[in-house]
Amino acid sequence: MTTPLDPSEAGVIASPDQSDADPSTLLGLHEMELNFGPQHPSTHGVLRIVLKVDGEKIVSARPDIGYLHRGTEKLFETETYPMIVPHTDRMDYVAAATNNHAFCLTIEKLLGVEIPKRVQYIRVLLDEMQRLSSHLLWLATSAIDLGAMTPFFYTFREREVILDLFEEFCGARLTLNCMKIGGVYGELTPGFTQRVRDFAEPFNQRLDEYENLLTDNRIWKKRTIGIGILTVEQCIEWGVTGPPLRGAGMAWDIRRAIPYECYPELQFDIPIGRNADTYDRYLVRMAEMHQSRSIVLQCLDWLDKNPTGEIRGKVPRVIKPPAGEAYACVESPKGEIGFYLVSSGGNKPYRLHVRPPSFINLQALPEMVKGLLVSDLVAVIGTIDIVLGEVDR
């Protein structure tokens, strides 16, 4: 975080002491400094962006983060491994299952435990439901940022069902804590698969409803096509993963590239865009929801065929991974989320570092918004799909 701005500056239109060696100041023109956030309706939390605007055109944007910093990585070092799982929920709090999953995978990699098939399918089921709920939230918020109000309520209708299903499975709606090291929280409740199926089967019609509102909407297209372009090269340079990378046209998805759990057994396509703009990222996420739905249905089919089985691998009672280090990652709705674990052989991690996709994707924001208008900044923040809990940890 930077030095807090002089309080007077927040209210004054153009501070007279802006004596940069910029030709515009010689003409008596001032670039206005605009504090976008931390209290702002469309920064999705407590993100602050210090904008230099020329009229409404963005000259430079400087994201300023840390308002939600809770020292999660420090906390990790003081807790035993099973106690860490709930902490991971609170990073990307709209996609808790994938956080849990990445953390559990890391420990399991170091422990070298075999994960039962059934656990793998339940985990993937939860992951994909989480992806659906996260993408629905993304669609809701990014649409409302562009002034389209109605998709918000439509998506929340569906998200509510997913959250109810999560609640049924693990008792929590948002901070799931649904995975244990070596297993999952518990057995599926009776009839759970049927209820998920009841939700997922008609879900593609719901998606069509959203698309009817937005995809061919002329204003939506005007607001998103060609906005916030981040090409594949730029994405890689900035470490941007997830839908922005795929929207730029690179079919890279950890589920396929570095397969984990039972993903190799599942049929799904990686949606990619071509134009690397906000509209393509929108299309990619919409298509990803279709794919996630299909994965959910495949998992349900498998789980219906195998209604019983172990829900936890052979994990020691006290989890003490051998000394060493490991990194494991999963494809979260935002991109690659990974955990880097340094173990000293104790029951607490010596160091546990998170590779947060939101944090790293957000870094590309100034690159994306340069020369756009303030209105486009809102669209771009929406399209990166950040969660400040994960950015600041």
Place this chain on the structure above:
Amino acid sequence: MELSDGFINYVLIPAAKAFIFINIMAVMAGVLTLFERRILAFMQVRKGPNRVGFEGSLQWIADTIKLMFKEDIVPTKAEKLVHFLAPVLVVVPALTVFCVIPWGPEFTVRLPLLGRITTGGYATDLNVGLLFVLAVTSIGIYGIILGGWASNSKYALLGGLRSAAQLISYEVPMGFAVVSVILMSSSLSLVEIIEAQRRFGMWFIFPGLLAFFLYFLSGVAETNRIPFDLPEAESELVAGFHTEYSGVKWSFFFLGEYANMVTISAIATTLFLGGWLRPFPSVQALSFLDIVPGAAWFLLKISVFMFVYIWFRATFPRYRFDQLMALGWKTLIPLSMGNLVLVAIAALGGRRGLNTLGTILWTLFGVSMILTLRARSSRRSLAARTPIVNAVPGVLEVSR
């Protein structure tokens, strides 16, 4: 005591009518907020306010009372006087305009003490009524700009600037659309315009289809409603020009906005939908419809516009500022000028000319609607479902 005729006709009745109309307007703005919230809720699969009174019917009163008692915050570095004046500047013109809106034809009532009184269903019938409306509503813009400036907040300033640019741009096509109606009616008086529509036996929407669309679109832009609500775009500028307002002052901005919506709808009704006239005023077979009072027709037509306003809000995303400007200057203004020329030529031919123009416009409109709908239905497949390219197995290209 005997009241003189002059006192009755020039003081008492106008004062009473002004009182009634101002209250009608204030109540309409209030009820409109309730309708908006309920209709939006209906469109967005939720309930909306349904606690205060029967199904939330008193919600708007509760809101008003709440706003009255809220703390009035004035930013420390604000321009205090202007900050105070701005909401007044918004709300006074919005109320003033109401005195020329014709709600119904002349009628006669028998009142105790005053006897038989024949008066119009309008506060006054100015012979420059239309000009008066355009002039007075434009004053409200000063309130928005000054409010944005006086708040000494960057967001408010941006909102005010946007508002200024937007209103200037959209006043022009609106003016041209109105002028085309004046060409048809040969009068600036709103009552006279309705009478002209009765004389012609058709609403002016028939020859003035294009003018109607232009007028209503510009009207939506002028009232800062979605998809043109840039001055207060809540996701960009927090609340735009009224970011730093609260309490009664804020409610004045709010009242002004909704009153302006009513005004725009009322003027659109008057100019294009025949005001208090029933549908097809020249068709005798429909004369049983005359049983419905003119004011009810008027209210019904206004409600349709209100519904469309709310419908827009539920459907559209917001335009970007430069796109809004481009739409105004590059599309609407040339269109409205072209329309003006067309109407002027048609008006030379009198009733026949206008009929011809109307027929041509409506035919074109119908054909384009059919083509659009057919194009839409042939594109049933949505982008994310059906890829265009599926070259690599396992990879979907969704981009178009």
Place this chain on the structure above:
Amino acid sequence: MAEETPPAGPVNPPAPEAPKPAAAPAPAKLKGPVPVDASGKPLVANLANAVPGAILSAHEFVGETTVDVALDKIVDVCRYLKDTESFTYLVDLTAVDWKERKPRFDVVFWLHSFKRNNERLRLKVKVEENASCPTVSTVWKTANWMEREVFDLFGITFAGHPDLRRILTWDGFNGHPLRKDFPIQGIDTGAAIYPDRYPEGGGPAPDDPNRKVVS
């Protein structure tokens, strides 16, 4: 901002655990995966040839290759890996504090290559407490914020970084939270650091020209 002032407030060092540097081979009696020497791998051999003297050791552990790199060669190594070996994507950059070790810190780079069938490679450099690590933000732009985060939380400076400011904590923050000697319950900040400047109970300092007295 960058100088090492001991944290004010109650310092309560955490119970010292016996850290074992991961780079050192784990004792054989421990069950589980064992690090294997990986200096024979073609990639590591190529790297050793291209940047002589850069590689101190290399090992493979749970399928992850880790290469210890000399501190002054890290930029060359990274540039070589990015340009020649197509490790174009820097997944992660972080640090580990080995409090009792000399040099104290490990800075860890986690590289990914799309072209080499999603191969990943970990680089490590050892950094002394008051020394600085050369920045790799000139190699990958994404390293910019990652290095800022490491600087913020560990106090490791990155020489040549374009914008080395704190990122997660605030600018006046005193201390580096992820160091092992930073107390878990935190330190008093603000008023405790500048008691003469800040009024009791918070708020802007009295000598702040923009301080307003609300009557």
